[in-house]
C-alpha cells in the first residue's frame with residue numbers, strides 16, 4: 281500500500297485524504313490510483329539507501345528508474361525532480377522521455393532487438409548510454425554513429441550466469457535466454473574466447489563507440505541480496521581482466537534492477553538499505569582483491585519504486601458461490617474429500633488491466649474499499665469480466681460476507697507491470713491513471729474510450 285492510503289472515519293479507503301468513492305465518481309472504474317507523494321518518497325528512499333552504501337566506494341550510485349514498469353511524462357518529471365535517471369527499452373519509451381523533456385544524458389536505452397530507427401533516435405537525443413545486447417548490434421550502433429560523425433556511449437549487457445528465479449537465484453550458467461553477451465568461454469568462433477570479451481575488444485576498437493562499461497540484470501522480484509552480490513563480483517572480475525588485457529578503462533558498472541516488493545504478507549523482501557549494504561560490501565572487497573578502483577555503480581529499479589504506490593479500484597458486479605471439492609488436509613482422512621464454498625466476486629476489469637496473475641501466477645490481495653463491514657469473512661476469488669476462466673485478479677482472499685454489487689474493491693501493489701502490460705482484450709478500454717498529491721487528484725493518463733478503440737478500425 282502507498283504510505284498515504286488509509287481508511288477515513290466513515291470506513292472508506294482514502295489516498296491522500298481523498299475517498300475512493302469520489303475518485304470513482306470523477307474518473308470511473310477500473311482506475312489505477314497512484315500516490316505521487318509515495319512514488320517520490322520511495323524513489324528518494326531507494327536512491328538514498330544505495331547512495332549511502334556506496335558513498336565511500338564510488339561516490340554514490342546512479343539510479344535509473346526502469347520505465348518499463350510504468351511510464352508516462354508525469355512520472356518522468358517526478359523521477360528527474362527526485363534526482364533519478366530513466367531507463368527505457370524501446371523507441372516508444374524514448375518518445376515519452378523526449379515529450380517529458382528529460383535531458384538525453386540522463387536516459388539509457390535497452391532492448392535485445394533495437395531497430396536502426398531506435399538507434400538514430402537515441403543518438404538524436406544524445407542519450408547517456410545505449411546498452412548493447414549482442415555483437416551484431418554493437419557493430420550496427422557503432423557504424424550508424426560513425427556515419428553520423430559521432431560516438432555512441434555504450435554499455436555491454438553481459439549474462440553473468442547468475443539467474444534469479446522469483447525468490448531464489450540459481451548460480452549456474454543461465455545462457456539459454458535471449459538477452460546479453462555470454463561470459464562463458466568458447467561462446468564465439470575463436471577457441472576460449474567469450475562473446476563478452478569479443479564485444480569488449482570490438483567496442484574498444486570501433487571509432488563509432490565510446491565504451492562506458494558493463495551491465496547485467498539477473499531477474500525480477502528478487503528478495504535477497506546474494507544474487508546481486510554474486511553478479512557484481514563476477515562482473516568486477518571480468519571488468520578488471522578486460523582493463524588489464526586491453527589497456528582500457530571501463531568507468532561504469534550497471535547492476536540492473538529486480539528488487540522485489542511485498543504483494544501479500546508472505547512476501548518478505550529485504551529492505552533496500554540491507555541489499556545495498558550487502559552489494560557494497562562485495563564491491564568493496566572484490567575491488568580490494570583485484571587492486572582496482574571501483575567503477576561508478578548504477579542500478580535500474582522499476583517495481584521497487586512504483587509497485588506499491590498504486591492500487592487498482594474496481595466495482596463489484598456479479599457474485600456467485602460454488603462448492604469446491606478438495607482432498608482432506610488431514611492425512612488420516614485421506615481419500616475423503618472435503619467440500620467448502622468459494623465465492624466468485626466479479627469486477628469490471630481483469631486480465632486486461634492486470635495480466636500478472638495469468639502470466640506469472642502472481643498473487644495479489646484485495647480489500648473492500650468503499651466501506652467497512654462487520655460481516656464475517658468469506659473465502660473469495662476476485663475475477664475479471666473477460667471470456668476466460670483463467671481471468672483471475674486475486675486467487676484467494678477473505679472478503680466480508682456481505683460484499684455486494686456496487687461495492688468498490690481495491691487491489692494494492694499494481695503500480696508495476698499492470699498498466700504497462702494492459703491490453704484491449706474483449707475490446708475493453710484501458711483504464712486511466714490518477715495521481716494524488718498533497719490531497720488533490722489529477723488524471724496523469726486518461727482512460728481509453730470506446731471511440732479510441734473504434735477509431736483504429738479502418739472500416740474497410
Ligand code: LLP
Nearest residue numbers: 346497500501537538539580581582583697
Ligand atoms: N533493467 C533491465 C535490463 C530489465 O530488464 C528490467 C526488467 C529492469 C531493469 C527492472 O526490473 P524491476 O526492478 O522492475 O524488477 N513483467 C514482469 C517483470 C519483467 C521485468 C523485465 N525487466 C513482471 O510483471 O513481474
